[in-house]
Amino acid sequence: MKRSFLFFLLPVLLLIAVEVLSVYFIMPFPGSQLGLAMDGTEQASLARVELAYWLHNNIIWLRAVGLLLLAYPAFWLLTRPHRAWHRYIGVGLLVIYGVVLYMVNREMMADQMFKQPTTKRVVPMSQNKIPLQKLVLGFESVGQATAYPLQLIGYHHQVRDTVGNQPVMITYCTVCRTGRVFSPMVQGQADEFRLVGMDHFNAMFEDKRTGTWWRQATGEAVVGPLRGQTMLELAARQMTLGEWAAEHPNTRVLQADPAFADEFKSMRTYDRGLSKGKLTRRDSGSWQPKSWVIGVERAGFTQAYDWNQLQTNRILSDVVGGEPLLLAMAPDSVSFGAWSRRVGVQTLNFQFANKRLTDLETHSVWTWRGHCIAGPLTGRRLIPIPKAYQEFWHSWRSFHPDTKQYDES
Known part of the structure; x- marks a missing residue:
């Protein structure tokens, strides 16, 4: 192989590699995300994100360097006598580089695959078109509430x-099933964010x-x-x-932006765990990577609860970070709430029987929302525990590598 051809081959392969690696480490390609759990690979995973970040910024x-190194060998190869092959x-290879350059920057970048609304419509319930059975992430501030399907x-x-x-910045990652609301203030100023990729299968902005x-x-x-x-983070x-x-x-x-009707259609079964995608579908068993859990964080302590067990029992009681906890399932079997079991100086213990939630101490009747509707504690409300997530x-x-798994026994 002629030396001039090698001088052409090396920079064009380098250019292709740089483009591919700039997205490989932060998108869900085979082997790009190190494992599903924090199993000692955190440093290696972070190193990959740091490399992707360096490539992104440079x-x-x-x-420019790659093209300069390529210019003369390409001119020599195309204008001087060489073997036809x-x-x-x-x-x-030049065509491949052009295709890779286009695909990476126009098709494979996260913010090109998942776009922001072009027409954002937030309407009152009287004008709503979203079905009532759809899952939403609800947020309330100063008496105003908004639901985000x-x-x-x-x-x-x-x-x-x-x-x-x-x-507010309403965020959701379908691969992790994580819904979070953040204040977009960074160093005291409201900032703008773009979806850049993922780390540990979780979205990064x-x-x-x-x-x-x-x-x-x-x-x-x-x-x-x-x-x-x-x-x-906002509750x-x-x-x-x-x-x-x-x-x-x-x-x-x-409301749905009509510009993304096809994308929303492909997501129509996601909220109920019926997605067919390998990264977004639910495992109906318990404690599998794609099983649903409720994760609770309190005072630096974390605990995970099996969604299937909550659906069966309707309530789960525990103590997390010193706080007595009640998880309660709504009658629709998809909505849930997390509450403190403290009422004043008293810690209540609950049971669910005959479709009624009652406390053992006063035999008062409660709703899944933590409202007492009958008995000595009528009118009292349980205090919500804000960091309770389904994912x-x-x-x-x-x-949450130190999390514990709830064991009722």
Whole structure:
């Protein structure tokens, strides 16, 4: 093989490799995300994200250097006498590089695959078109409530809004089944974010001002100038739109953007765990990577609860971080709530029998929302525990490696 052909071959392969690797480490390609659990691979995984971040920030000059190194050998190969197969391979590699360049930057970038709404409509219930049985992420601030259907935010991954005069960043990762609401304030200023890829199968966002990359599941900055900082998370709840509207009759509801009708259609069964995608479908068994769990965080302690067990028992009682906890399932078997079992100085113990939730201490009757509707404690309400999430087991254990699994026995 002629030396001039090698001088052509090396820079064009380098250019192709740089483009591919810039997305490989932060997208769900085979082998790109190290494991489903935090099993000692955290440092290796972080190194891959750091490499992707370096490539992202240096891609312009890397392309420039590669093209400069390629220019003369390409000119020599195409204009001087060479073996025909050298030219065929050379032209083919140039075409491949052009295709890779286009695909990486126009088709495979996360923010090109999952776009923000072009027309955002948030309407009152009187104008709502979203079915009441659809799951939503509900957020309330200063008396104003808004529901964000999982089918919609699962595609967008991020929707910006203002609720009760408070700017909010509504986020969702379908591969982790994690819904989080954050304040978009970074260093005291409202910032813009774009979906940049994923780490441990969890969405990552890049802020516009500093270029820092943030994990969606925890709000933690993993690489960039603000590494180690955490976005302020705001309490949100997941339930059906019908249950949310019953609790918040004046709620607003995010509507589907017609520009993404096909994308929303492909997501129509996701919220009930019936997606056919390998990364987003539910494992109906317990404690498998794609099994549903409820993860609870309190005072630095974390606990995971089997969704199937909650559906069977209707309630689960525990203590997390010193706080007595009640998990309660709604009659629709898809909405849930997490509450403190403390009422004043008393800690209540609950039972669910004959379709009634009662406490053993006063025999008062309660709703799954933590409202006492009959008995000595009528009118009392349990205090909600804000950090209680439904998500895939692989996600919860990845970002809470010290979590414990609830064992009723």
